Amino acid sequence: MRRRGARAGRAMPVASAVLAAGCLTAAPPAQAWAAPAGAVPSRAADAGGDGAGSGAAGYAFADGIERIRGTATTTGAPALDEDGTYRDAIKKGAKLTYRLDLDARTNAYVSAVAVPGPGSKVGTFDSLKVSLQDRNGFDCSSNESRFGSAEFPRPIAAYAHRTMDRSRSSCQEAGRYYVVVERRGEGAAPDAWDLEIRHRLEPRPKAEGPTAAPENWPSASPPAPAGGPRERAGGAGFADATGLTEGEWTDRIEPGQSRFYRVPVDWGQQLFAGADLASSSGGGFVVSALDVTLFNPVQGVVDGSHSLSYDGKQKSADLEPMPPVKYENRFDSSARFTNTRFAGWYYLRVSLSPRVAEEFGRKPYGLTLRINVEGAPQAGPGYAGPAGIFDVTDADQDAAADGRSGTDAAAPDGTMRLVAAAGIGTGTVLVLGLGVWTLLARRRAARAEAPGGSGPAHHGAPTAW
Template sequence: MKDRRKVRAGLAAAAALCAVAAAPGTSLADGAAGARAYETHGTRISGSGGDAGAPSLAVGRTYVDSVGPGEKRYYGVTLDTKSAAYVSAVAAPRPGAEVTSYRDGVKVTLESPDGGICGTASPKIETSGVAYPLADYASRQINSGPASCHQAGRYVVTVERQDGSPDPDRWPVELRLMVEPPVKGGATGAAPEGSSSSPSPEAPDGTALPRPGGRGFTDAPTLGTGVWSDQITPGETHFYRVPVDWGQRLSAVAELSADGKDQSTRLLDRALALHAYNPARGLAKRGTPAAQDGESPRTQVATAPVAYGNRYANTGSTVRAMSFSGGYFLAVTLNPPQVAPHLNSPVPVVLRVRVAGDARGGPTYDKDPVKAGFGLTAADRRAAKRHPLAAEGDRMGRSGSGADSKDALRVVGYAGIGTGTVLVLGLGAWTLTARRQASARQRYGPPPAW
């Protein structure tokens, strides 16, 4: 299968080179010039500077605020004694902003009425010079954590941005409170299942269908198992929603087209970042570079199977994040410092998605989880079954119902993307330019988490 992908990558590269030769006036990219920013959606709100007077966040609604360097914003949420709660924050520095790895970031905290820490998360920039949306949540679980976090009342949410950032701009922040209904009969006693460290399912093969990504969580298009194509400008992050049911796991590979015969594609092996998020916008897994010499530059991610008991896992947040079924998210970022010397304007990216494993029944909630933003609709399950052009016999990603392929997702292509999509500088010029500049410029390769 890898050999077939290399052949197709080489053909795609040749087609792109021909398209570039016919396109006059191309020039080198300038950082993240032309990249679209994260698009926030929601009700405008202004967090306070302390507990007193903090505005309230309503369940199921999305809010938009902003936060400056060293600033801490306060909000209030009202919780009962029975439901798990998740307060997410998406902080979105502009593409091309001057940011520093593992220093620039935000911290979201959920405190009980008595001041106890119920949950916290601190997403940070993973690569200097690469500004992208930072998302995660602070949660309250009923059957774990401090006793003070199990009471009903008004809780305090804070979003704090680190001080000393080289980027002086205020960052837009998207806030959302989601409350998961309690399970009938109380705690299920379910144990954690699976591990995110098990071998990744094989990436699907087949014809890539055009599917433009969204500019945020709100407008992310729904994808199922299959091969999809998009165009991403250096510095942009595109979002995609993937339905994942109980017992299933999500894996994905984001890759750039490259000539499989060229042995220096490793110079671009970290040009892409890939992150997976759960339905409550909690970080589920960071992608890792996966290309070998001579292969298309690509990054992959694979999660643990979805199980209710995962929320009680002691093995780390990557397993705890896989605690409910629903629409998971993939976020693909194109690294501007690494790509800019080689390309400008939109770059073709292929996304290979697989929802592996048979779906099964989950816990019985005492209220409709779909209305609360969890779980899957019938349309979600149809979309998740398989890519309409997947190879015959590829049944991974189907639900346990074994429904016929006529229920597969119908995808409508969009204008302007197809075979031979223009690369501003030929893909062959990537590696030539990289060789000439490797010793003269600082390498912006990210740490292993990128």
């Protein structure tokens, strides 16, 4: 039995209380974020105040995100805490430095998402680089993401890591480390880019396993997903990316917009993904109109398709086959392997060039995602501690099936989202909710005690997400 139905049943009485309290409010709640005209609405909404919610270009930052200011040098660099998510901004040509305090047991990952403002100018070689360094300035690792041929502003991401490896002598000891985030290139406009920074830790395995990535693995693309297309609106950032399972999923995207989706990929599984842009009336031609990029659970780039041009006819972009997820992939020299080193949520970002509006009109365009997850789940490496985000749980599978995002999963249930949407005083909602709950409980008890009573009612209708 799905847990979602049970949760919906418990939420019903309080939902009624919320609706009742809504009648007492003097004014309707303000909508802080609006989707472009005609677009399928995203869940992103600017929470305001704490820096959460929508930012430049409508990007949805993580809820409860902490403001931080990186320094130009290691002197006074602010610390990044385990499982912390932070927001900063970086100017053209700048370097920002942050501090890490690491043990000698766990692998550490730090990612940065750069969000240029709408209408910003970016060039082929404009990029974001993230490095993780020891106290001697040695790079434990670094990664760089460029805009490439798709020269239009959109969120890009890169990550760096400190991986425990007995064959290495550097970056293995406990102590102070530094993260350096660089904005490189000369083609971009001078305006600052917003940054979303994450720090995550991965436990070591209890026992050592293979240290070589598999040489042979299935690379033939599977047949198209069965069952026909279903509608599901994408999110506006990594934090609120919409969950997807295997199948075809339709959405709408406007020029200049980015949509985010996430798919749970377990140990031993492969993800095959592609995107189709629907045809449109009118004439014109746009080079590198659609960008499709796949990211791993720590926002590292696995693969991307950046050069799909558009002439008004339907177009299709397929990502390269992803290797099966294996712990030992991290010991390979190829980025396609090293970036598929763990199980968890894999993210798809689809961005449509604003130039499409100039040639074909500012309107929503049809978008179809094709998702195949091949292979049976296998046992993981046997971590010495909680796997955290580097795992696929039953709850993750449920979230993908229901189309929930990370933001949805963080909320205790649908009740809290209803309370937030109504903009009602918490005390009023709780008092009214308790009254309605008590009344319904008494009625159920009365029905149960009455001759022929059927006992407590069960609410099986799913919560509206």
